[in-house]
Amino acid sequence: SAVISQKPSRDICQRGTSLTIQCQVDSQVTMMFWYRQQPGQSLTLIATANQGSEATYESGFVIDKFPISRPNLTFSTLTVSNMSPEDSSIYLCSSRKGAAMNTEAFFGQGTRLTVV
Amino acid sequence: EDQVTQSPEALRLQEGESSSLNCSYTVSGLRGLFWYRQDPGKGPEFLFTLYSAGEEKEKERLKATLTKKESFLHITAPKPEDSATYLCAVRRGGSQGNLIFGKGTKLSVKP
Numbered sequence: 001s002a003v004i005s006q007k008p009s010r011d012i013c014q015r016g017t018s019l020t021i022q023c024q025v026d027s028q029v030t031m032m033f034w035y036r037q038q039p040g041q042s043l044t045l046i047a048t049a050n051q052g053s054e055a056t057y058e059s060g061f062v063i064d065k066f067p068i069s070r071p072n073l074t075f076s077t078l079t080v081s082n083m084s085p086e087d088s089s090i091y092l093c094s095s096r097k098g099a100a101m102n103t104e105a106f107f108g109q110g111t112r113l114t115v116v
Numbered sequence: 117e118d119q120v121t122q123s124p125e126a127l128r129l130q131e132g133e134s135s136s137l138n139c140s141y142t143v144s145g146l147r148g149l150f151w152y153r154q155d156p157g158k159g160p161e162f163l164f165t166l167y168s169a170g171e172e173k174e175k176e177r178l179k180a181t182l183t184k185k186e187s188f189l190h191i192t193a194p195k196p197e198d199s200a201t202y203l204c205a206v207r208r209g210g211s212q213g214n215l216i217f218g219k220g221t222k223l224s225v226k227p
Contacts, residue, residue, distance in 0.1 A: 033215075042203075042220070043205075043217040048214060056212070096213055105162070105213075107161075
């Protein structure tokens with residue numbers, strides 16, 4: 001199955017700063033998804049990134065706070081901007097092989113972010 | 117509104133003690149129900165996809181089943197290495213393929 005390499009695996013950041021998370025897929029994929037996993041909560045979709053177009057954000061998430069880049073079919077970044085302690089969470093990138101809707105999603109190992 | 121609810125939140129079993137995890141869902145136009153396993157500090161690892169009521173899939177000690185309203189993950193004679201959080205997710209028609217997740221069931225299997 002395809003592999004996503006995500007980095008950094010963890011970071012501790014000062015409030016007011018920004019962190020960029022990178023995801024590299026070992027094969028070309030159409031869609032990439034960014035999720036947030038807060039303690040005790042379900043994985044929540046932040047946005048969907050399609051190569052060559054603007055990312056589509058879910059309700060409650062905005063581009064100024066979570067800018068996303070998708071420069072090619074194997075790479076994407078998510079930036080968490082102007083961080084506050086409420087942004088402390090695990091951030092995960094995901095994709096699926098092929099364009100068919102019935103293929104399973106695969107995930108990176110996650111980035112554990114702590115904002116102090 | 118699309119929703120996925122998993123129960124119980126946590127489950128402690130003795131090694132060899134079989135049990136089931138539940139995932140109930142409401143979704144517009146189900147395009148697949150997915151089970152994942154997540155170990156601490158790692159991303160979710162794919163286990164099963166189910167598409168239609170009555171479908172069943174098995175892998176080692178795990179068996180997933182699906183009805184029109186819920187799915188069960190049956191664990192037969194679990195071992196300590198089965199300890200993990202098990203996540204259920206659905207994909208709905210008309211979406212871009214993203215998944216809607218439940219909060220998960222944290223399974224602990226004691227030797």
